[in-house]
Amino acid sequence: MYPHDTETAFARYEAVRPRLPAAIFPATSLHLPTLAEAADHYDGFLLDAFGVLNVGETAIPGAVARMADLRARGKSLTVLTNAASYTRDQILAKYHRLGFDFTASEVVTSRDVAVARLTALAPDARWAAISAAGDSFADIPATVIDAVTNPAAFDSADAILFLSTARWTDALQARLAGALARNPRPLVIANPDLVAPREDGLSLEPGLYAHALLDALPLETHWFGKPFPDAFHEAIARAGHPAHRLAMVGDTLHTDTLGGAAAGCGTVLVARHGLFKGHDVAPYITRSGVVPDIIVETT
Secondary structure (H helix, E strand, C coil): CCCCCHHHHHHHHHHCHHHCCCCCCCCCCEEECCHHHHHHHCCEEEECCECCCEECCEECCCHHHHHHHHHHCCCEEEEEECCCCCCHHHHHHHHHHHCCCCCHHHEEEHHHHHHCCHHHHCCCCEEEEECCCCCCCCCCCCEEEECCCCCCHHHHCCEEEECCCCCCCHHHHHHHHHHHHHCCCCEEECCCCCEEEECCEEEECHHHHHHHHHHHCCCCEEECCCCCHHHHHHHHHHHCCCHHHEEEEECCHHHHHHHHHHCCCEEEEECCCCCCCCCCCHHHHHHHCCCCCEEECCC
């Protein structure tokens, strides 16, 4: 049911395409070696993390130096990540540990974007959170229950917040589906990714399980993170340039390229390290019609 490889993940992204934003793409892509050659085309870059800056807990070779070079050339850098397992302080500490010098104002996480909208979506709600171990929810201005530790919260809570699959299981997925079938409530997905590149392959992410729920149930669902617009609006505002002078740099067609194009940004696909590692990306572009402005081999 759940994809562990590029082909299956791509097919699933195509299957859920009607739930994703619409966008207009160029007829063809410009092929360049690295982001260095793309720098003269844009004033700044919105940067995916996984597959662009790092793979799992490892920095991509040359990525730290590339960011320093882009800064030296006067380019704005804004990380736009769907890594909702981490608070902004935690994700910033991770980047610093890997050697990057991003400041707090240069990082936009899908978690931040979702958290800022929870009160408006469900005032005074009790949220059942699907999260990583040790998440204190200190950054969330609402009543939050760790529903992985206490699955009864799926029945008692007013709304569901999906942050992480780190502790998720098929049994918990079935329990959540049953609870929502009995009593439909708002579902917030703070990471729309289906998969993410790790050192040992592709991990399964919240978007994958959310789409499985939507295949079966007519749920009120709110998506925050790429490819959906709220995250791009926040990142573009942080970058300080018009959208068309920015490029979204990522490793996936259906989140980074599609989302960036829908937001009015240029797009750069990094082919070597992320979802399409070891694959020729051209057939996937042809099959999907999602065409990046620029394709580079590596950051």
